[in-house]
Amino acid sequence: MANNFDDADRVETVRIRGLSGEATGGNFYKLVGGSETFKKLAAKFYEGVASDPLLKPMYPEEDLGPAQLRLQLFLEQYWGGPATYQELRGHPRLRMRHSDFKINPAARERWLLHMRAAVDSLSLPQTQEAELWGYLDRAATAMLNTFED
Numbered sequence: 001m002a003n004n005f006d007d008a009d010r011v012e013t014v015r016i017r018g019l020s021g022e023a024t025g026g027n028f029y030k031l032v033g034g035s036e037t038f039k040k041l042a043a044k045f046y047e048g049v050a051s052d053p054l055l056k057p058m059y060p061e062e063d064l065g066p067a068q069l070r071l072q073l074f075l076e077q078y079w080g081g082p083a084t085y086q087e088l089r090g091h092p093r094l095r096m097r098h099s100d101f102k103i104n105p106a107a108r109e110r111w112l113l114h115m116r117a118a119v120d121s122l123s124l125p126q127t128q129e130a131e132l133w134g135y136l137d138r139a140a141t142a143m144l145n146t147f148e149d
């Protein structure tokens, strides 16, 4: 697993290492079904974003396809899959990369709403679902950068 994430990511990485060890016979990425699972997650999430009146206008590109792939690759790398994200985009520094976007509690709620639907679409076993959701929920909080409307 790549370990050069920003501080918020690093806290999570350390926590998740416990689960990625021998007890589970492999890492979380493999456990949940590898690339196909993250591809489905990102696709379902961006289906929601495409019709969201608050989130869609925040995306610099009209075509959400490239953003969808970036999210997929980031999550694959984060959970112990190939480091393709890093090869294409460099160090994640997600908080910094989000600093141009106004992420207030309302934006966070919308993001999590679509992510909830995406996670549900995977029908993962409960422990895996809780692990994935717990991370996404906290990561979304870490991305908050304003409390203004």
Ligand code: HEM
Binding pocket: 055, 058, 059, 060, 061, 066, 067, 068, 070, 071, 074, 089, 094, 097, 098, 101, 103, 107, 108, 111, 136, 139, 140, 141, 143, 144
């Ligand atoms: C909390 C609400 C959030 C909002 C409103 C938001 C919004 C955005 C926007 C507008 C972009 C630019 C699209 C692009 O060009 O890729 C972006 C990029 C990205 N977001 Fe978020 N995001 C949020 C949370 C998160 C979270 C929690 C994660 C990870 C768990 C995440 C992962 C990413 C990634 C990997 C990229 C692409 C970064 C790059 O390589 O340039 N986002 N996000």
